Amino acid sequence: MRISEYARRLVSIAAAVIAFTAATAALAADVHIYMTARMMGSMTLSDGRTVATWGFRLGSGMGGAPQVPGPVLQVNQGDHVYIHFQNFSPMDHTIHLHGLDVDQANDGVPQTSFAVPMMGSYTYEFIAPHAGSYNYHCHVDTILHLQMGMYGAINVLPPDGSNHAWDGGPAFDLERTWVTAELDLVWNQQQSAADFTVYEPDYFLVNGRDGGDVHADPYTSFGLVGADTALLRLSNMGYLPVRYDFAALWTEVVASDGRPLPESFDADGLVVAPGERYDVLVRAAAPGVASVGLEYLDLYDGTVRGAASVPVIVSGVPTDVNDFLAGALTVSAGSPSPFAGSVSFAITMQAPGSVVIGVFDVRGRRVREFEMQVESGMIVTWDGRDEDGREAPNGVYHVRFHSGSDVVTRKVLHVR
């Protein structure tokens, strides 16, 4: 994803979050979610290639492109959830509510329930049974529709909507939902005509991003300050098991498939098989940038078919009260520098806020400017391009980070 896309995505997600927050404020509320299926989507991968996608989007209108993954849906345990689904596409689709143990009519399987035809609609209805992590996906010709992007996550909070893994379960300060999948270019291009006996995925996705773009996705990467606890909701909508390496972090696997585990365990080496979900508590072990490694494993011999990594920025345990002043901004040195493709910076903030990032050449001319919302920490990546998408010339650039009264400038060297 290019950085310039952030603003658009932030706006759509923020609107969705506000809608859900309003809808779920009361206990055991009726929650109405409006979703459409669309098949005219596209997705830009980290190497610049654009591929076709099918997927879901929030809303009830015909317009707009689908998201991959679909929006993260959030409800409270006990809520009566209505998903008003409209199929604005030329093929049958469904919403299967993966793990929510809904009744047969709402299960979204064409063979045992029914498919929603082109221009058709259906309201899927269920009562969220247990706090935890779930998925939704189209169950029509699943082998293709899932691969094309028709999947997403449903997170169920405790009945009071509080930041706990379940009612009476462990608390968390922030959460991230990571949905993994793969993308086979031949399948993507040939679609229904593809040979589904040969699966050679080319891209290994976390929340629909691959490679360096995983780092730049604020819905994937996160920061930990002091004794923060993050809840990671790991799910796998791909066809290969994914092994996690949390080497530099303290972790505890507390739940799976929407149920607390009888005994928690360390997540290092955790394998999440297709269709499984695991809820992992993460805390800082030491200050720095701790990368979580993901390896997508071969079904037969377990060799690594692809990989991804997600940076987790850990700032030190504060010793000075001034470190906790709202808006306090820290920015790491650019890495790598010199850089050829893109350069990344780790940002932490003591309170959520917006950061304006400006890139200037040595003569002070502005090459690029963008604004980001930072919750507590994230990785910001500049792709070495100007506002028009042209690669910037070789040379020294000053990258200025500006939030409230805080300004931090970092110098990087671009060498093509």
Next chain:
Amino acid sequence: MSRRSESSRDRTFLVIALTLLIASAMPAASAVVSETLYIRSGQLSTVDGRTLPALCYTSTATGSISPMGPALTLTAGDVLSLTVHNQDDAAHGFEIVGVGGGNSSVSPWSAQTFEFEFPEPGTWLYRDPVGYPLNAGLGLAGAVEVLDPASGYDDEFLWLLSEHSEDWMTAHERGDPVDTSVYRPNYFTINGASGGDIGLDPRAHLVGHVGDRLLIRVVNGGLQLHSLHFHGYHVQVIARNGIDLAAPIEKDTIAIPTGQTAEFVLEPHQPGVFPVHDHVVLSVTANGVYPMGMIVFTEIQP
């Protein structure tokens, strides 16, 4: 436990000695259960009407073969006395993974008798350890279920998962070397059947009632990972590889690596017809056609 000797005379003595030893050591309820398996090559029929050359354990010396070996059903405390007739031109063996037989070898066109003790109930995989993974991948695998007479389940089901690689099978039939570094199975079966055909097997097609307590034994007899997803229900995973878990784990998707087994208890809270399928969706196909692979249904009455 597996006991084996090299010559037929030694074997006979050993079997007699073992039988006496075990008979004196076991509780009175224990029984020696004699079974016979034949290792044979033959043609498999696929769900889409094709045939593939396979190697299988069968319960008969002649006649058609099934894609997977027959289930060996015992009761806790039993001793299995199993005679394996190798009717193939290559050596094969018989291993119960995690129990014994890993070094077994039966010469072509000869027979051997093995003994295994099953003091505890559980579920295991049997397969050919010779030339692993080739022979196991060609179809030489099956399930062992050891029943608990005191369990009180309303019904018990058995799902033996497997894949079938046309590439391996046809190369092997031609006598060509099989490159086992590459494995691209194109058929996926439960109890030897695919897609809608699985529903014809009463040990696979799960029928029960709301409130029942149903046991499902799952054996991965293939060479790949499978990740079974239940629609409509969570299940309690109570055992893995023949060993009870310290506490049941409630799941709707359960990963079962190659060679492993698991036991689930399903206590349906709602009626309905729901699929259970591999969420490695590649395995829900037959020669690339979805959904003709590893998918079975639960049918729960009120």
